[in-house]
Amino acid sequence: MSEKVIMDPLGIGRALSRISHEIIERNKGTEGLVLVGIRTCGIHLARRISEKIKEIEKSEVPVGILDITLYRDDLLTKKGHPAVRKTDIPFDLVGTVVVLVDDVLYTGRTIRAAMDELMDFGRPAMIQLAVLIDRGHRELPIRADYVGKGVPTSKTAVIKVLLSEEGTEDRVILRED
Amino acid sequence: MELKRKDLLDIKGLDQEEIQLILDTAESFKEVTGREIKKVPTLRGKTVVNLFFEPSTRTRTSFEIAAKRLSADVINFSVSGSSVSKGETLLDTARNIEAMRADFIIIRHPASGAPHILARNLRSSVINAGDGLHEHPTQALLDMFTIRERKGKIEGLTVAIIGDIAHSRVARSNIYGLTRMGARVRVAGPPALIPAEVETLGVSVFYDMEEALSGADVIMVLRIQLERQGKNYFPTLREFARLYCLTQERAGHAKGDAMIMHPGPVNRGIEISPEVADGLSSVILEQVTNGVAVRMAVLYLLSGSGEI
Amino acid sequence: MNLLIKNGRIVDPVNHVDQVADLLIADGKVRQIAQEIPVTPDAEAIDATGQWVVPGLIDVHTHLREPGFEYKETIRTGTMAAAAGGFTTICCMPNTKPVNDSQAVTEFILRKAATEGMVNVLPVGAITKGCQGEEITEMGDLREAGCIAVSDDGRPVMNSAVMRRAMEYASMFHLPVISHCEDTNLAEEGVMNEGRVSTELGLRGIPNASEDVMAARDIELAALTNAHLHIAHVSTQGSVELIRRAKEEGIRVTAETCPHYLVLTDEAVTGYNTNTKIKPPLRTLKDVEAVRKGLREGVIDVIATDHAPHAQVEKEMEFDSAPFGITGLETAVAIALQLVDEGVLTVNEMVLKMSGKPAKLLNIDRGHLSVGAVADITVIDPRATWVVDPPQLKSRGKNTPFEGWKMKGRVTHTIVGGKVVYKG
Ligand SMILES: [Zn+2]
Ligand SMILES: [Zn+2]
Numbered sequence: 001m002s003e004k005v006i007m008d009p010l011g012i013g014r015a016l017s018r019i020s021h022e023i024i025e026r027n028k029g030t031e032g033l034v035l036v037g038i039r040t041c042g043i044h045l046a047r048r049i050s051e052k053i054k055e056i057e058k059s060e061v062p063v064g065i066l067d068i069t070l071y072r073d074d075l076l077t078k079k080g081h082p083a084v085r086k087t088d089i090p091f092d093l094v095g096t097v098v099v100l101v102d103d104v105l106y107t108g109r110t111i112r113a114a115m116d117e118l119m120d121f122g123r124p125a126m127i128q129l130a131v132l133i134d135r136g137h138r139e140l141p142i143r144a145d146y147v148g149k150g151v152p153t154s155k156t157a158v159i160k161v162l163l164s165e166e167g168t169e170d171r172v173i174l175r176e177d
Numbered sequence: 178m179e180l181k182r183k184d185l186l187d188i189k190g191l192d193q194e195e196i197q198l199i200l201d202t203a204e205s206f207k208e209v210t211g212r213e214i215k216k217v218p219t220l221r222g223k224t225v226v227n228l229f230f231e232p233s234t235r236t237r238t239s240f241e242i243a244a245k246r247l248s249a250d251v252i253n254f255s256v257s258g259s260s261v262s263k264g265e266t267l268l269d270t271a272r273n274i275e276a277m278r279a280d281f282i283i284i285r286h287p288a289s290g291a292p293h294i295l296a297r298n299l300r301s302s303v304i305n306a307g308d309g310l311h312e313h314p315t316q317a318l319l320d321m322f323t324i325r326e327r328k329g330k331i332e333g334l335t336v337a338i339i340g341d342i343a344h345s346r347v348a349r350s351n352i353y354g355l356t357r358m359g360a361r362v363r364v365a366g367p368p369a370l371i372p373a374e375v376e377t378l379g380v381s382v383f384y385d386m387e388e389a390l391s392g393a394d395v396i397m398v399l400r401i402q403l404e405r406q407g408k409n410y411f412p413t414l415r416e417f418a419r420l421y422c423l424t425q426e427r428a429g430h431a432k433g434d435a436m437i438m439h440p441g442p443v444n445r446g447i448e449i450s451p452e453v454a455d456g457l458s459s460v461i462l463e464q465v466t467n468g469v470a471v472r473m474a475v476l477y478l479l480s481g482s483g484e485i
Numbered sequence: 486m487n488l489l490i491k492n493g494r495i496v497d498p499v500n501h502v503d504q505v506a507d508l509l510i511a512d513g514k515v516r517q518i519a520q521e522i523p524v525t526p527d528a529e530a531i532d533a534t535g536q537w538v539v540p541g542l543i544d545v546h547t548h549l550r551e552p553g554f555e556y557k558e559t560i561r562t563g564t565m566a567a568a569a570g571g572f573t574t575i576c577c578m579p580n581t582k583p584v585n586d587s588q589a590v591t592e593f594i595l596r597k598a599a600t601e602g603m604v605n606v607l608p609v610g611a612i613t614k615g616c617q618g619e620e621i622t623e624m625g626d627l628r629e630a631g632c633i634a635v636s637d638d639g640r641p642v643m644n645s646a647v648m649r650r651a652m653e654y655a656s657m658f659h660l661p662v663i664s665h666c667e668d669t670n671l672a673e674e675g676v677m678n679e680g681r682v683s684t685e686l687g688l689r690g691i692p693n694a695s696e697d698v699m700a701a702r703d704i705e706l707a708a709l710t711n712a713h714l715h716i717a718h719v720s721t722q723g724s725v726e727l728i729r730r731a732k733e734e735g736i737r738v739t740a741e742t743c744p745h746y747l748v749l750t751d752e753a754v755t756g757y758n759t760n761t762k763i764k765p766p767l768r769t770l771k772d773v774e775a776v777r778k779g780l781r782e783g784v785i786d787v788i789a790t791d792h793a794p795h796a797q798v799e800k801e802m803e804f805d806s807a808p809f810g811i812t813g814l815e816t817a818v819a820i821a822l823q824l825v826d827e828g829v830l831t832v833n834e835m836v837l838k839m840s841g842k843p844a845k846l847l848n849i850d851r852g853h854l855s856v857g858a859v860a861d862i863t864v865i866d867p868r869a870t871w872v873v874d875p876p877q878l879k880s881r882g883k884n885t886p887f888e889g890w891k892m893k894g895r896v897t898h899t900i901v902g903g904k905v906v907y908k909g
Contacts, residue, residue, distance in 0.1 A: 067205065070217040070247075070477075080179045081481025083198075084205040084474075120214040189685070268801055288803030289687040290757030309805065311687030349687055372684040373692075 006151060007172035009164075012132065015148030016045065019130050020052035022146050027097055030057050032125065034096045036064040038114050039085060041103035044165040045132060049101060064089040066100075071113035093122035099146075103161040105131040108142035133172060135159055180478040184296040184303040187312040188353040196358060200322050202474035203467070210246065210470055220249040220480060226279040227253045228271070229306070230286045235441060236306050236316075239465070240283050243472035252279075271295045281476065284308070289346075302479045310344050316440055317350030319471040321358060323464050324395055327436050332359030337389045337431070338380075339365050339421060340399035340448050341410075343372040347440045348399055352378050365389035366421060369410040386421050393431040397438045398423050398449045414447055423449045428458070436460050486529055487511045488903060489522060493533025493864060497540060498837040499853035508538055510860040513903035517856065531898060531905075533864055539836045540852050541573025541861030541901065543843035544814065545741060546638070546663070546717055546789035549575075549606070552593060553582025558794040558881045560594065563814075564603040566792070566880035568907035570814035571896035573861035574605040574843075574851055575792075578638045579616065586611035586622045591630035603906045604899070605861070607633045607847065609663060612651045616640040621651045628658040633847050636663035638717060639764075643669060645702060652712035661713040661739070661846060666699035666724060667764065676805055678751040678766040686754060688804060691766050697723035704731045707738055715846060716740040718791050720765040722775035729784045739846045741789040742776050744813060744820035745886060747829075749773075753886055759800045759807035760884045763793070777829050786842045788835075790817045794882020812882040820887075822867060822894035864898035866909075871895055 007015070027033055030053060037046030043065050050061045065088040075081065100114055115127060130146035135153045151174065153159065158175040162168040180195060188196070209217055225244040227237050237253065244251045254274065267286070271294075274282060281302045284292045289309030296303040307313040325331055336355050342348045342364045355362050356379040364371060365383040376382060383389035390396060401417065411417045428437065437449075437459045445451045454461060488510040495518060496503050507522040508515065524530050544567065550558040558566075560577075567575045577594065579585035585594065591608045598606035610627035614620045616637045624635060635655050641664065642648045648664075655662045672695040677683050679690020700716055704727055707714035719725060719742045731738045745763065750770050753761045761767060779785045793810025800807050821839060824830045830838070840863075844852030851861055873890045875883035899907035 070209070070219040075219060076222070076480070079481070081478060084202050084477065086205045086208045088208070116218070120216070121212065266798065266801060267803060286803070288805040290804045293757050294801075294803065309687055310689070346687060349685075373679045373690055374681040375684055377681045378684070 001175065001177055003173055003175045005171055006174045007149060009170040012148070012170045012172065015132060016048050017052055019146040019148060020049050020056060023049070023099055023130065024053060024057060026145070030059045030061050032096050033099065034062050034064060034091060034093070035099050035101055036066050036089065036118065038100065038102045038110060039065065039067045041161050041163060042101045044163045045103060046101035049130065062091050064091065066114055066117060068110060068113040068117055071117045073109060073113065087117070089121050093118065093124050096124050097126045097128065098124045099128045099130050101130045103132050104159050105129070105134045105144050106137055108138045108140035111142050112140050132161060133159055179481055181482060183479070183482055184292070185314055185475055185479060186292050186296055186303065186305045188314045188317050188350045189312070191354070191357070193357055196318070196321065196354060199318055199471070199474050199478060200325060202478060203318070203322050203471040206473040206477070207467065207470035209473070210466070216246050216248060218248045219477060220244070220247040223249040223280045223480065224278060225249045225251045225281040225283065225476070226274050227251065228256070228274060228282055228284045229254065230256045230284070230291070231307070233285055233307070235465070236285060239468040240306060240472050243469050243476060244281070246469070247473055247476055249476070267291060267294055268298060271299055275299050275301050281479070302482070304475060304479070307346050309346065310349070311346050312350045313346040314350050315468070315472055315475060316347050317354040318475070319464055319468040320351055320397065320438060320440070321354050322467050322471050323438065323460055324436070326467070327460060328394060331355065334394040335361045335363065335392060336395040336397060337363045337365060337393040338397045338399065339386060339389065339423065341370045341401050341405060342366050342375065342399070343370045344402065344405070345399045351397065352380055356380065363389045363393070367411050367417070387427060387430045390427060390430040393435055395436050395438065396423060396428065396431055400440060400442065401444060401448050403444070418447050422447060423453050425450065425452050425456070428453055438464060441465070487516070487527055488860070488900065488905070489524060489528040489530045490533050490538055490862070490864065491530055493536050493538035495538045495854065496832055496836045497854040498833045499540070499841040500855055502854065503833060508854070508862070510862070510900070510903045513860055515854050515856055515858045515860050518854065531864065535866070535868065536897060537832070537865045537867060539863050539865065540840040540854050541863050541899070542571045542818070542839045543574040543847070543852060544572045544790050544792070544817070545576045545715070545787055545843045545847065547575040547577050547792045547814065548580065548794065548810070549577040550581060550794060551597065552590070556796050560597045560606065561601040562879065562881045563792070563794070564598065564606065566812070566814040566878065568603040568899045568901070569879045569896065570816070571818050571863040571865060571899055572604060572814060573863065573899060573901045574607060574849070576607045576609050576633060576847065578609050578636060579611040580639045584611050584615050585609070585632070586614050586616070588626045588630040591627060591632055595631050604901050607631070607849070609634045609636050609638075611635065612637040612642055612662065613647060618642045618644055618647060621647065621654055624655055624658050624660055628660060632660070633849065634661040634663050634715070636665065636717070638663060638665045641665045641667045641669060641699060645706065648703065649706050649710060652706055652710040652714070656710060656712035659713070659848065661715045663715045663717050664699070664703045665717050666696050666703060668695045668698050671695035671698065675766070676762060677754050678768050680751060680769055682751040682754060686757070688754070693721040693723055693768065693772070696721045696765050697727065700724040700727045704728070704736060704738055707731070708734070708736045711737060714738045718743050718746065718765055718789070719776060719779070719785055720746045720768050720772060722772050725775045725779035725784055729779065732784065739786045740784065741787040742780060742785050743789055743791045744817050745811065746776050747773065747780070747824060748820055749886060757804045758886065759802065759804055760811055760888065761886045762804060762807050762809055763811050764809040777824070780838070781829055781834070786838065786846060788817065788821055788838045789843070790814050792880070794880050795884050796881070797883055800884045810884065812878065812880050812885050814880060815878050816873060816885060816887050816892070818865060818896055819892035819894045826893070860900060860903040862900040863896060865894060866897050867894045869893070869895040869897075
């Protein structure tokens with residue numbers, strides 16, 4: 001088993017800065033823009049991106065929280081249910097451009113669930129996807145609009161995103177068997 | 178943490194962590210019930226059967242809404258009168274329903290222990306929606322949820338349960354749940370309506386209502402079944418009301434911020450006065466709202482038990 | 486064919502016999518008890534080494550259900566169960582359909598028992614017509630037809646004046662009056678003992694007082710009428726104390742309890758097992774201890790089964806709807822042996838309370854192994870272990886609260902009138 005750090009605090013910071021710039025550039029500003037983080041790491045990342053955008057554009061981009069548990073497609077096939085925690089979308093989604101934020105993009109199933117859930121909150125004008133890591137192995141036709149770092153991995157590898165909000169140092173670790 | 182059981186038959190068998198889990202989960206579901214589209218796909222393809230041997234529009238509807246908001250299919254069976262009179266036993270009825278591939282059977286029955294018969298014999302998850310004088314676990318869970326939501330905690334609170342304790346499954350479930358969560362529970366009513374040796378469940382017994390209310394954080398008023406009259410549990414409803422009706426004046430003996438609960442339906446002017454039932458301290462309608470969230474949580478958690 | 490029981494421990498408390506010996510049965514009678522009786526070609530030998538040879542057990546309280554409830558039990562299946570349980574004589578209660586309140590019913594039962602029965606059947610007639618508690622039965626006729634006692638078991642006579650007249654009348658025919666002591670108004674719709682467990686389970690309770698007040702009433706009436714009162718299935722501390730006092734005062738009262746009141750408490754109802762639903766209900770530990778003490782001290786004379794079979798579909802009901810009653814003929818010996826093991830009774834006391842004492846209270850010449858006595862004999866292997874498996878019971882009633890219990894002690898031979906009717 002090997003473990004290596006593939007992103008350090010500086011790397012994560014740079015990646016999020018770049019993503020923030022790209023979001024502003026692609027959307028020509030922040031008009032109608034909202035960020036929605038997917039529990040748990042996605043929330044922290046969305047908040048950081050919102051902060052960075054504020055530094056750059058001097059405008060506030062609201063952040064919502066999505067808990068996709070109830071929309072998972074493996075709930076009924078798995079024994080034991082994950083805990084359900086609150087979703088919090090404190091703004092009207094209709095007509096907005098939603099940037100979904102998650103830590104790792106893998107099979108795409110989480111994003112499918114997140115989009116279904118978002119749609120139930122209202123009809124956004126557009127949904128975009130920002131991830132810190134894209135590790136490949138998609139099982140659905142989903143791709144990210146903003147990627148911090150593409151990391152080719154084997155299917156058995158494990159990627160862990162650690163963030164300071166959870167009481168650890170910012171780091172992304174790749175563990176291979 | 179998950180709920181490691183196939184059925185929800187009673188509160189007595191739940192430990193503190195399980196109750197906590199259900200209440201925490203219910204909090205998330207309460208958010209779902211506040212959405213524009215109040216439906217999530219979680220239990221799509223699952224079948225929930227409401228098997229009611231006693232009329233109860235409230236509880237049945239609450240379970241029905243909960244199941245539908247989880248995208249389950251709901252079928253209602255109301256069996257009026259006893260199935261025995263039609264020559265079919267409870268077990269026959271239940272086996273028939275299971276043969277239709279029900280994933281959940283929610284049962285309300287006038288006989289204590291009826292859900293246990295189903296649970297022992299069927300693979301479906303069985304949820305007790307009130308059995309005889311025994312328990313009504315989801316009612317107690319929604320009551321605890323409402324208390325926790327209002328007071329921020331359950332531990333250390335003084336809860337006074339007033340009225341017909343002996344014939345109340347709501348009282349029993351709340352006694353088990355509240356004492357397990359660290360509340361001090363008092364019961365009050367005339368001696369014939371206090372069940373034998375109820376102190377052994379960890380509650381204190383009062384006959385005087387004002388004493389029971391003194392310093393209480395929560396007042397839980399039980400519905401008095403009008404049929405109890407004429408059986409000498411108490412002489413008349415008039416005198417019962419004179420001694421045990423929760424009036425504004427009596428409620429004043431409790432703490433200033435005491436919350437007032439009632440499982441419904443309310444007999445206004447008998448166990449509770451209209452001003453109190455509709456007053457600011459009353460959370461009776463919140464209880465109804467929370468009932469749906471709590472029942473969604475129970476359905477969700479039981480469906481993850483891996484047994485179905 | 487003669488029978489020779491070799492090398493068993495012969496326990497015959499009535500005759501103060503407790504020794505290892507051989508017992509020879511000839512012509513349906515006890516012929517000889519001695520060491521080393523030689524085996525002859527005209528005698529079948531039973532090796533009873535390590536086993537107990539005791540007077541055939543007598544149950545003063547059995548429900549055979551026939552006529553009227555043959556789906557629960559018949560005279561045939563009930564007596565098969567009795568034989569398997571070591572009972573050579575049983576007294577069947579009158580709450581059949583029709584009620585045994587007339588010569589015709591008594592004769593029917595005796596005729597059936599003679600042709601299909603495996604053991605001796607002694608009918609108990611009703612106290613009142615139809616067990617309705619209103620008009621007393623023709624006890625003279627019943628006695629003549631073969632009833633050995635009267636009882637309205639299951640439906641106690643609530644009217645004290647009726648009970649008084651019944652006792653007066655029964656005493657004229659030397660018929661014991663067997664009373665199921667229960668104030669049905671106090672018992673109300675109760676389905677189990679009233680107390681902590683009934684509160685926890687949300688089941689309606691039956692207070693001890695419902696038994697005690699009727700025991701007190703019947704004892705007073707026995708004192709008034711000088712009738713022989715036999716109190717059935719004693720379950721409470723209160724009635725044990727009432728009987729103790731009555732006996733001290735010289736009132737003609739005897740009493741029975743049942744195996745289940747000696748080893749089970751109301752905790753057994755937890756889980757709503759309808760095979761624990763009986764009347765009187767299973768009580769608390771305090772009562773069990775008092776009943777055990779009463780049994781040991783002789784306040785309670787007899788262990789009876791109150792064998793009350795029901796069909797499985799009836800017991801598969803909700804607890805409230807299921808009928809009262811449990812089967813008991815086939816588990817009684819093992820439970821009694823448990824009491825011997827626990828030091829509550831000696832072997833001699835146990836045998837006496839299941840044979841000699843019941844015979845005495847019924848006024849029948851049974852319950853001893855005197856030379857010349859009818860050869861009703863039970864052979865018990867006190868060390869045999871077995872597990873109670875309801876489908877294997879001979880009784881039609883599989884409603885035992887002892888399902889799955891590991892038992893020690895089993896009947897190996899039941900001999901009625903010199904014939905082996907059961908072989909384990
Ligand atoms: Zn009886
Ligand atoms: Zn009986």
